[in-house]
Amino acid sequence: MQTCPIRPADHDEWLRLRKALWADCAIETLNEEMADILGDREHQAVFVAVRPAGGLGGFVEVSTHPHAIGCETRPIAYIEGWYVDPDLRGTGVGRGLVAAAESWARSKGFDEMASDTLFDNEAGLAAHRACGYVVTGRLIHFRKRLG
Numbered sequence: 001m002q003t004c005p006i007r008p009a010d011h012d013e014w015l016r017l018r019k020a021l022w023a024d025c026a027i028e029t030l031n032e033e034m035a036d037i038l039g040d041r042e043h044q045a046v047f048v049a050v051r052p053a054g055g056l057g058g059f060v061e062v063s064t065h066p067h068a069i070g071c072e073t074r075p076i077a078y079i080e081g082w083y084v085d086p087d088l089r090g091t092g093v094g095r096g097l098v099a100a101a102e103s104w105a106r107s108k109g110f111d112e113m114a115s116d117t118l119f120d121n122e123a124g125l126a127a128h129r130a131c132g133y134v135v136t137g138r139l140i141h142f143r144k145r146l147g
C-alpha cells in the first residue's frame with residue numbers, strides 16, 4: 001500500500017482515522033490539532049497509507065520534542081499518533097508508516113525517534129518493539145483539581 005505525505009484531499013479521512021485512534025477526543029479538538037499540525041510543517045509531519053480503491057487505511061503523525069525519557073540526544077523526533085484500520089492490520093501498513101516518519105526525522109537531522117503507548121496496549125507495544133523501539137520507562141499520570 002502506498003504511503004505518502006498528507007494531501008489536502010485527505011482531510012476527512014485523516015479526521016476519521018484520528019477519531020478512531022482518539023475516540024474520547026472531541027471533533028472540535030481533533031480539527032484544531034489538525035490545523036495546528038498543518039500550520040507547523042517545519043516541526044510536524046503526517047504520512048498516510050492510501051487504499052488502492054481510494055480513501056486512507058492509516059496514518060502516522062510525527063513531531064519534534066526538546067527531549068524524551070531514555071533518549072540519548074536532544075531534541076528528538078516523536079511519534080505522536082500511529083493508527084491503521086483494523087482490516088489492514090498485520091499486513092505491513094504500520095511498519096511502512098513508521099518508516100516514512102523515520103525518513104522525515106532523518107531528513108531533519110534527528111538521530112533518535114521516541115514514541116509512547118498506553119501500558120495495556122499489547123498490540124501497540126508489540127508493534128513498536130517489532131519496529132525496533134525499546135521500552136525506556138513507564139509513566140503514571142496524575143491530576144488534582146485546584147480549588
Ligand SMILES: CC(C)(COP(=O)(O)OP(=O)(O)OC[C@H]1O[C@@H](n2cnc3c(N)ncnc32)[C@H](O)[C@@H]1OP(=O)(O)O)[C@@H](O)C(=O)NCCC(=O)NCCS
Binds near residue numbers: 131
Ligand atoms: C499499532 C498499529 C499501528 C500497527 O499497525 P499494523 O499495520 O498492524 O503493523 P504492521 O502490520 O506493519 O506490523 C509491524 C510489526 O509489528 C508486529 N505487530 C503488529 N501488530 C502486532 C500484534 N498485535 N502482536 C504482535 N506483533 C504485532 C508485526 O508482526 C510486524 O512485525 P514483523 O514485520 O517483524 O512481523 C495497529 O495495530 C493499530 O493501529 N493499533 C491501534 C492504535 C495503536 O495502538 N497505535 C499505537 C500506539 S499509539
